[in-house]
Amino acid sequence: MTERKRSILALVLVLVFAVALVIASGCTKAPSQGGQAAAPSGPQKGGTFTFYIGDPAYIDPYNAQETEGVQVVHQLFASLTAFDPKDPSKLVPAAAERWEANADATVWTFHLNKNDKFSDGNPVTAKDFVYAWNRIANPKTLNTATKKVDASAISYHLAPVKGYDDVQAGKATEMSGLKAVDDYTLEVTLSKPFGDFEYVVAHPALAPVEQSLVENGVDYNGTKVAFGDMPVGNGPFKMAEPWKHGQYVKTVQNPNYYGTKPYIDGIEFRSFKDPDTAYLEFQAGNLDFAQISLGKIKDAETKYGTSEDGYTANPGKQVLVGAEDSTYYLVVNNQDKALSNVKLRKAISLAINRQAICDTLFEGTREPADNIVPPGIAGYEPGMWPDVKYDEAAAKQMLADAGYPDGKGAPEISLAYNADGGHQKIMELVQADLTKLGLKVKLAPTPDFPTYLKQLDAGKVMIGRLGWVADYPIFDNFMNPLFNSKSTDNYSKFADTKVDDAIVAARKITDTAARIKAYQDIDKTIGEQLPDIPLMFYKHHHVTSSRVHDFTFDAMYLADFSKCWLSQTASK
């Protein structure tokens, strides 16, 4: 055999090997993507839902802080109440089958569902809630893996509970306001009235946990695994194996779940560092749920069809574009000499073409904000902040009224932001609009979010950017943190004792309709002063595979699998 022939033979062998290798790889089950799957007669049982998430920081409820961790915790645990996935502004029973408050909403009594069990078969009792909540409140709580102090970053949820301050200050280890009256009755006393507390307890982080498992670990194949890596909860799903950090969280049905069992066998949360890679995996048929890459939304809508309500996915109606309960806004330093002038703030707000930003940069996956409170919040009405709209003529007039006709005499406005995360382009469009108004505007980017946050904390920002994601779909979750003069999240330093007092008064109201009315009034009062300038409401831009039926991804960014089922006949 000549050298050339040997070379050709070697090349052929390499090619054969490569093809064999490719065949070997083509063996995974894959969800089908585009088009209609064969229409089955009714819900089918079985199948694992593959779900895209970013890598969570924690899946232990005590520190479920970012959307990824909360998403997993939401499937593994059930809190006292729950947001109705079809309309999160309404509550439905969860671990508590019923609950009531006293006349001034300072004492709340939750009656637990006696059928509620953890996935290990142990009953869920009031003591499990007391333990879980004290664990969150105590700044000396230990990490279950390292046994070192690892305080909860979300203890603020429990700030209304009596005794919270003492636990935070190290004067006590248990909140005096928590009482397990009996195994199935939890009494919570608040330090101040709070009519919306029933919404607070719906947060997935406030779920019950078993003390023995938290402190001693969870058995898995004969070894002990830290609770934080294999949390045991009372939700519809349970961990199938310990969390594979940076890769996946695998869950299966919880046989002891008190509610209706889901149709699907389990959920596999796959962690991706880059949502664009996840979308590629989706297109390749390897994911049932992904976030659509920017620039591809319209294409996806054409290909996969758009969900009718924006939140529920079915074959052929797979793209979810429902509004989320979160707002992107300009935070304005109200203590700045020029910006303390409400008319200047209003002129700036009126000059910004929000629709252009949404269309140009986000393909309609965000919508122009007309309030700090997004539409998903009960009581939201359009136009409550009259100056949050685009009106060039009104902006010019308002600027003149502010004492700066055509911008003459106005100080230079500085727009601060972190240059990563796509904020640069938003700020450039805002700059262009304000320049058109006649103002001198300079961009003041910082390289990343930590640097920006430092500046914001130091009060060095004239106008900056922030996003606010609701923990609970209630007015209070916007009004109190952002505009109460005592709130640490009030970066605009807005201070109005009337607003502070009105929030306290609204919190005392137990009648939901009356409370919402009170908050609407507060919202209007704040809107008249326009301490911050809302820009956009976030919207979903997610998609499901064509084998997914009746899956809901609600305005609170929580997935609901209670009715979801997967076509078992879909093409692979």
Place this chain on the structure above:
Amino acid sequence: MYRYILRRLAQFVPVFFGVTLLLFFITTLLPGDPVALRAGERKLPPAVYQEMRHEYGLDKPWYQQYVHYLGRLARGDLGTSISSGRPVIAIFKDTFPYTLRLSLAAIAIEILIGIGVGVVSAVKQYTVYDTFATLSTSVLVALPVFWLGLMLQYFFGIMLKNWTGGAFYLPISGASGPVFQDWVHLILPSITLASVSTAYAARIARSQLLEVSGQDYVRTAFAKGLSPRAVLWRHEMKNALIPVVTFIGLDLGMMLSGAILTETVFNWPGIGLTIYQAIGRRDYPVVFGGVTLVLFVVLFVNLLVDISYAFLDPRIRLGGKAEG
């Protein structure tokens, strides 16, 4: 040889202190509070904030933090991640094997294809093979890594799958799913990671081979009646390979420090993105742990490269007087 290795290890001491001290000092200049960032745009409750700053020693001056870091390191403890509460050792125990696997696969490609193409190109100088190799290496060098990765994903992961009705395809991303351990996940990321370096290795190998082929000892070897193959493998390659080995060795060090772009595009759970994200979150224990790991790895790889010189070129005597 042993004396040389010991001397190289001794040289590591000032390098280690220099790098880590500089790193600690730079962090004092870097704005951003890792504990505050745990809650994102919200403020942490003051008690939690203070407790966590104390727990991570952030309430102490940087030099005290440095001493604590050294103390922990001596005990084999790299501390705890501020953003996730996980032990740093556990984080790198999870991620480094993936970096190692990807780097070794990429280096294998670099050695086999890079050197192979370089040799063919040099031996068949000015033929169609040579022209093709020169052109393709030029293209590879010019291709951005993330673009190449995306194209490979589209072609092998999506288009091929569609064309063949799902019978043939390659996995798009490495990290997820039950088949992750399957080695086919390595194919696309390792090709992507190796692409530019393979092209460089081919070019270096070609030019070095051409250079040594004109040397007197090669002419002598031919004059002795050795076959072209024997001359190539016994005489030319050994001399030509030293710069290639240097390049590949340095490249291996770089790869083992993490390949951020490739890891991102292919969702590969390696150390590069872990360290990069930790910098973004100001998660200093993870950053320091990662840098320490990378320091040791790079030292080790460099040492291996230096030792390999002695085997490639008998004139090099490590630690001998001739080395100066």
